[in-house]
Amino acid sequence: MSRQLLVEKMSPVVVDAAMAPGAGSLGGPTADDRAAAEPALRVADLTKSFRSGFARRRLRGIEGVSFTVGRGEVYALLGHNGAGKTTTIGCLLDLVRPERGEVTLLGRDHRDRASRARVGYLPERPYFFDYLTGRELLEFYADLLDVPRRERTDRIDRVLRQVDMLPDAGRRLNKYSKGMLQRLGLAQALLGDPELLILDEPMSGLDPLGRREVRSLLQELKRQGTTIVLSSHIVPDVEELADAVGILRDGRLVLNQRLDSQTGACTYLVRAAAPAKAVLAAGLPGWALPVGTAEDSAGSDTPPTLLATDAEKLRELLDACHRAGLPVRTVEAQRSGLEDLFMRTHAQRTVV
Amino acid sequence: MTRRHVTALARGTFRETVRDRVFYLVAVFGFVMLASTTVLSPLTIGAQGKIVSDVGLAAMVVLGLLVVVFVGSGMVRKELDKGTITTILAKPVGRREYLLGKFLGLNLTMAAMLAVMGVMFLLMLLMSPGAFSLRFLVAFYLTFLELSVVTAVVVFFSTCVSPVLAAVFTLGVFVAGHLSQSIRDFGSLQEGVVTQAASTLVYYALPNLEVFNVRGAVVHGDPVTIAHVALATLYGVCWASLLLLLSGAVFSRRELRG
Numbered sequence: 001m002s003r004q005l006l007v008e009k010m011s012p013v014v015v016d017a018a019m020a021p022g023a024g025s026l027g028g029p030t031a032d033d034r035a036a037a038e039p040a041l042r043v044a045d046l047t048k049s050f051r052s053g054f055a056r057r058r059l060r061g062i063e064g065v066s067f068t069v070g071r072g073e074v075y076a077l078l079g080h081n082g083a084g085k086t087t088t089i090g091c092l093l094d095l096v097r098p099e100r101g102e103v104t105l106l107g108r109d110h111r112d113r114a115s116r117a118r119v120g121y122l123p124e125r126p127y128f129f130d131y132l133t134g135r136e137l138l139e140f141y142a143d144l145l146d147v148p149r150r151e152r153t154d155r156i157d158r159v160l161r162q163v164d165m166l167p168d169a170g171r172r173l174n175k176y177s178k179g180m181l182q183r184l185g186l187a188q189a190l191l192g193d194p195e196l197l198i199l200d201e202p203m204s205g206l207d208p209l210g211r212r213e214v215r216s217l218l219q220e221l222k223r224q225g226t227t228i229v230l231s232s233h234i235v236p237d238v239e240e241l242a243d244a245v246g247i248l249r250d251g252r253l254v255l256n257q258r259l260d261s262q263t264g265a266c267t268y269l270v271r272a273a274a275p276a277k278a279v280l281a282a283g284l285p286g287w288a289l290p291v292g293t294a295e296d297s298a299g300s301d302t303p304p305t306l307l308a309t310d311a312e313k314l315r316e317l318l319d320a321c322h323r324a325g326l327p328v329r330t331v332e333a334q335r336s337g338l339e340d341l342f343m344r345t346h347a348q349r350t351v352v
Numbered sequence: 353m354t355r356r357h358v359t360a361l362a363r364g365t366f367r368e369t370v371r372d373r374v375f376y377l378v379a380v381f382g383f384v385m386l387a388s389t390t391v392l393s394p395l396t397i398g399a400q401g402k403i404v405s406d407v408g409l410a411a412m413v414v415l416g417l418l419v420v421v422f423v424g425s426g427m428v429r430k431e432l433d434k435g436t437i438t439t440i441l442a443k444p445v446g447r448r449e450y451l452l453g454k455f456l457g458l459n460l461t462m463a464a465m466l467a468v469m470g471v472m473f474l475l476m477l478l479m480s481p482g483a484f485s486l487r488f489l490v491a492f493y494l495t496f497l498e499l500s501v502v503t504a505v506v507v508f509f510s511t512c513v514s515p516v517l518a519a520v521f522t523l524g525v526f527v528a529g530h531l532s533q534s535i536r537d538f539g540s541l542q543e544g545v546v547t548q549a550a551s552t553l554v555y556y557a558l559p560n561l562e563v564f565n566v567r568g569a570v571v572h573g574d575p576v577t578i579a580h581v582a583l584a585t586l587y588g589v590c591w592a593s594l595l596l597l598l599s600g601a602v603f604s605r606r607e608l609r610g
Contacts, residue, residue: 050607090607090608093442095441095442095607096608097607113446116442121439121442123435123439124435125434125435126435126439127435129364129436130368131368131371132367132368132371140364141443144357144361144444144445145444146354146356146357146444192443
């Protein structure tokens with residue numbers, strides 16, 4: 001794994017690169033213009049503690065959380081269960097009232113109800129009314145979103161198609177599986193044509209196929225320019241999507257980093273179309289064969305997976321294969337490092 | 353306040369509770385209660401119609417109360433646990449709109465239930481000679497008002513305490529509300545200033561639900577004046593509005609953490 005990925009900085013950092021200049025231009029920008037120039041989400045110094053039990057003991061929820069998400073970006077909030085992800089998201093939507101800090105949603109204060117008009121939200125465990133059908137539920141949400149009545153049916157059909165739930169829309173929700181409820185949850189989040197999607201653990205409760213579908217749906221939305229903030233405790237789920245990550249630990253944002261600063265930080269897995277013996281005998285650079293690979297593959301027919309930790313090494317490895325006459329079957333790029341980063345920030349726990 | 357939001361919330365709540373099997377069970381129970389009066393009535397001589405209407409009207413109040421209390425008490429908590437409330441309030445919907453919509457939906461459910469029971473009741477009276485009278489509609493209307501106040505009480509408690517406590521408190525208010533007139537009368541007969549003041553305080557702190565109870569008068573053919581009905585309407589509307597305003601104030605401050 002490439003070492004340059006590991007960032008030592010352990011204090012909250014505000015990613016400012018995405019912030020658009022707030023300065024007014026000639027001609028006097030309107031309030032809407034100013035809002036459009038603002039980042040999709042700005043969170044500054046968010047602090048919230050909870051009181052619990054008879055003695056009203058103070059429990060820390062989150063402390064000093066700050067981050068900014070630019071328009072069209074995907075921001076992943078990572079952390080273990082109980083790290084403060086859901087509390088942070090609750091604060092963004094004015095469901096939880098922070099003691100300190102500011103939140104700006106699409107250029108408006110988050111306490112302003114109108115700020116939520118173009119925000120879609122999926123809670124962690126979405127359950128809805130039991131006795132409504134999927135379509136009735138979406139009609140209900142469409143009314144709350146003030147979707148014009150003429151557009152209502154079309155819009156509902158569109159989001160149902162997006163989450164692949166059109167055939168099941170006539171069934172009552174208590175007949176839905178967990179995965180179907182999750183997809184319907186996504187449908188209601190998409191109903192208002194959101195500019196900003198806030199998703200709390202969108203992949204939880206889904207089977208591998210469902211996860212892949214959700215991931216590709218989010219990728220599609222990202223391509224269309226939707227800003228997405230999602231939380232997860234499963235790193236690979238967000239790795240391909242996220243432009244920036246924030247890692248929460250015990251209520252603090254211990255790391256806040258853009259992932260595009262790690263361009264080239266891919267690990268490439270190369271598989272040759274030749275028997276193991278031929279690969280081992282080809283005289284490839286030593287770093288391409290992880291420790292122990294030679295011993296493991298010596299007696300087997302399956303060729304070992306060769307490893308290049310960056311693009312330069314990949315070129316070198318492919319050249320070496322070419323020279324040795326080894327046909328290459330596949331090259332797979334993996335943006336690794338995030339998992340490392342995550343583990344690293346959490347490994348500190350034992351030291352503290 | 354947007355009318356469309358409130359209507360959508362009320363309709364959603366109504367649909368959900370009406371389709372919930374609890375509602376049907378209670379409706380069936382109501383039918384059984386009313387039917388049982390036909391078993392009881394042969395035991396009485398000459399007062400057949402009165403027994404049927406007495407038991408029937410009492411059953412309507414009790415069953416209406418049960419639906420309101422048991423559906424209403426878990427309203428906020430259940431939706432909070434399920435996460436439904438967060439998806440609603442993450443949309444541009446105000447918390448007061450949410451409460452008003454829920455109240456109206458629950459009220460509509462209760463009204464529908466009273467209507468069904470009322471029709472069943474009147475049909476049964478048609479079978480007892482001389483018992484049928486349209487004056488019962490006044491008793492139905494005032495029962496509806498009474499249960500509307502109780503609905504507002506349960507909405508208020510559901511915003512601030514757990515479902516079990518909300519149910520217990522609401523039932524407490526229902527019982528005390530029927531006794532509040534007696535408590536004041538009792539206080540005024542006492543010598544002590546403190547007792548008098550306390551009984552007056554209790555009277556004003558609780559809705560006097562006896563105002564809505566014209567069931568006995570209707571059954572026994574005593575007069576119920578239009579002025580009484582009008583004042584009772586005003587009284588009920590004032591209490592329900594006050595309780596909803598109070599609920600709104602409490603709910604707006606509340607943390608919504610699942």
